[in-house]
Amino acid sequence: MTSVDAERFRAAASRFATGVTVITALDRGGEVCGMTVNSFVSVSLSPPTVLFLAKPGRTRTAIAASGRYGVNVLPDSAAALSSHFAGRGQARLDLRYESTDGLPRLPDCVAFFACSVVRQIDVGDHAMLVAEVTACDHRDSTPLVFFGSRYHHGAGEPALET
Numbered sequence: 001m002t003s004v005d006a007e008r009f010r011a012a013a014s015r016f017a018t019g020v021t022v023i024t025a026l027d028r029g030g031e032v033c034g035m036t037v038n039s040f041v042s043v044s045l046s047p048p049t050v051l052f053l054a055k056p057g058r059t060r061t062a063i064a065a066s067g068r069y070g071v072n073v074l075p076d077s078a079a080a081l082s083s084h085f086a087g088r089g090q091a092r093l094d095l096r097y098e099s100t101d102g103l104p105r106l107p108d109c110v111a112f113f114a115c116s117v118v119r120q121i122d123v124g125d126h127a128m129l130v131a132e133v134t135a136c137d138h139r140d141s142t143p144l145v146f147f148g149s150r151y152h153h154g155a156g157e158p159a160l161e162t
C-alpha cells in the first residue's frame with residue numbers, strides 16, 4: 001500500500017466543501033454537550049437515516065450513554081459558534097437551547113435532525129454513528145460552509161444544473 005503524506009492528504013481533503021453542524025446531546029447528568037462536526041451525511045430516505053464520525057470525547061461519551069443526538073445545521077452567521085464547539089472559541093458566548101423530541105437544539109439553525117443511534121462502526125479512533133431520524137425541520141436561510149480549512153458564506157449563484 002502507498003503511504004500518503006499527511007499534510008498532502010489534509011490539504012486535498014480540505015478541498016471538499018461541506019456545511020457545518022453542531023452535534024448536541026445530553027450527558028448522564030442531563031447537561032447539554034456539543035461538538036462541531038462536518039462529517040455529517042444523509043444516508044437513506046427509507047428509513048430516514050444519517051451518520052457522522054465522532055472522535056473520542058465528552059459528546060461521544062454522552063451519545064453512547066443515551067443513544068441519541070441532535071444535528072444543528074449552522075447558518076452563515078454562526079462561525080463563532082462553530083469555533084466554540086470545536087474547543088477553539090475566543091469569544092464568551094451566551095448560549096441557550098431549545099428542545100425538539102427530547103434533544104437540545106440551538107436557536108436559528110438552518111435545519112435540525114433529532115436522531116436515535118441504530119449502529120456504530122469503529123474506524124480507527126473515530127466511530128461512525130449511524131442513526132434513524134425521529135424528527136426534523138428546516139428554514140430558508142444561508143448555511144455556513146467550510147472549505148480550504150476556512151469558513152465561507154453559503155450564499156452564491158445556483159449552479160446551472162443539479
Ligand SMILES: Cc1cc2nc3c(=O)[nH]c(=O)nc-3n(C[C@H](O)[C@H](O)[C@H](O)COP(=O)(O)OP(=O)(O)OC[C@H]3O[C@@H](n4cnc5c(N)ncnc54)[C@H](O)[C@@H]3O)c2cc1C
Pocket residue numbers: 020031032033034035036037038039040052053054055056057058059060082083084085086087088089095146
Ligand atoms: C469545521 C470543523 C469540523 C469538525 N468536524 C469533526 C467531525 O466530523 N468529527 C469529529 O470528531 N470532530 C470534528 N471536529 C473537531 C471537534 O469539533 C472538536 O474536537 C471538539 O472539541 C470535540 O468535542 P468534544 O465533545 O469531544 O469535546 P469538548 O472539548 O468537551 O467540547 C467541545 C467544545 O464545546 C464546548 N461545549 C460543549 N458543551 C457545551 C455546552 N453545553 N455549552 C457550552 N459549550 C459547550 C466546550 O466548552 C468545548 O469548547 C471538527 C472541527 C471543526 C472546526
